[in-house]
Amino acid sequence: MGASLSRSQREKSEKKAKRNASSNRPKGSAKGVKGKRKDEQHERAEDTGQETSGMERRDSKNFWISHITKRNNSRDTVNAPTAVNNTQTPHSKPPREPSPRGKQQGRQKEIQSGPNKNNNANSSDGATLNHQPSDQEGKNMVLNGSSVSGKENQDIQDLNSTVVPQSPGLLPGQASGSIDASNLISVNELYNYFWDGAIHSSIFDTSYLLVVDARPRAEYERGHIVLARCAASLYNDLQTSPMFGYGYTGGEEVIAKRLSEYTHVIVYGNSVSDTRNDDLPEIKLVRELMNYELVDPLFLASGYDSFKQVWPFMCTTKELTIRHDHKEITVYPSLILENQLYLGRGEQATNGKIVSDLKLTHVINIGSEHASPFTDRIQYLNIKLDDNPSSDLKIYFSKACQFISDALSAGGCILVHCNLGVSRSSTIVISYLMKSRQWTLKVAHDFVRDRRTCIRPNRGFLQQLSDWEQGIFGCKRTDADELWF
Secondary structure, three states, X not given: OEEOOOOOHHHHHHHHHHHHHOOOOOOOOOXXXXXXXXXXXXXXXXXXXXXXXXXXXXXXHHHHOOOOOOOOOEEOOOOOOXXXXXXXXXXXXXXXXXOHHHHHHHHXXXXXXXXXXXXXXXXXXXXXXXXXXXXOOOOOEEEXXXXXXXXXXXOOOOOOOOOOOOOOOOOOOOOOOOOOHHHEOOHHHHHHHHOOOOOOOHHHOOOOEEEEEOOOHHHHHHOEEOOOEEHHHHHHHHHHOHHHOOOOOOOHHHHHHHHHOOOEEEEEOOOOOOOOOOOOHHHHHHHHHHOOOOOOOEEEOOHHHHHHHHOHHHEEOOOOOHHHHHHHOOOOOEEEEOOOEEEEOHHHHOOHHHXXXXXXXXXXXXXXXXXXXXXXXXXXXXXXXXXXXXXXXXXHHHHHHHHHXXXXXXXXXXXXXXXXOOOHHHHHHHHHHHHHHOXXXXXXXXXXXXXXXXXXXXXXXXXXXXXXXXXXXXXXOOOHHHHHO
């Protein structure tokens, strides 16, 4: 999981083939789906490109639609609040979950445990730092702030679930491969999955995200994650309900086809302490979904309660759908540093609900497209500068870095934005990480892109960041052209 917060279709197919080789279970029936999805995505990308005339970053329009374009890197976790003090060393790498290569290696090993997470450390400016463990050190994990070691890395929280949804056409005795680290997701990762994208947020694509609540319907109705579907009626809804964009009925083949069309399928329920326990409804559902072609579900093992505790404004009692209730969905900025730093769009900085929900105290406003309205409760740094390769953003790097450092040291929470959260604001955030954590341009760039896939500093800004890198280290360590291309 990583830069795109996504798995590519190739990775899905490889994992599916490995499961099929080690199991006698029947395959799904979604023939031709992969090619069709690529064609549809290409068409949507071309249509979107026509709509973006006159908007920021005209030379990379299609890149902004991050869930449509090919994603080359793995998904990253923004770790949980608990921190362990460690000593920060120069050139240290940012916290990362397995990259695409790492994920493939993890699948080859068929790991049957939770992800190996990193311990956090605090920098002098109040930012949370992480150190990437080596393979030998990777026996400990942190999930939502809880450190779990060795044999206990299956244990996350208490389990309590009572309902098993029915899966038509699947044999209970023929489950798919085990749930490994690549299937697990944290509450902060799920937050960033929801709000990925730039010009058009990915969540408004009806084939982007399917979130399934595996708890009993009574618990689902008392509260669930926004846009989540109840597992008790999932298969029936996939066959018959127009909420999924279809007006006709069908059997297992229709279910397989519709499931395969989602970019991400995510399951949550009550907290699960052992992902090997096939008697739990959450695990049963995940393994059932694995039987379908091109479906590689993600699982929030820490459960609904943990998500609600961190992101209460993303939970509701309403049964909303993107197709019918998109006007009720508020799009939030991307989380870069836990409880500290967000990166997003200008319209989000002028939304009072977002400012209150995220408890923002500081804002860096880059550009002249949006006002800075909350001067009574927000400290602003305004940088009037256009998104143009010839614009000199580097002269503001030091001032912006100091502003962010002061905000975090005071226990504040800051949003950095431009117009779309693609070029200017991402450049400022990257410059801050390079300076505060002594990271190279590539390491800082990848760290930010892992959490907001649509970032793309223009070529002039990349060159300025390269000069900034030379000032920090005395030499250039990153080829800026490689990041551009």
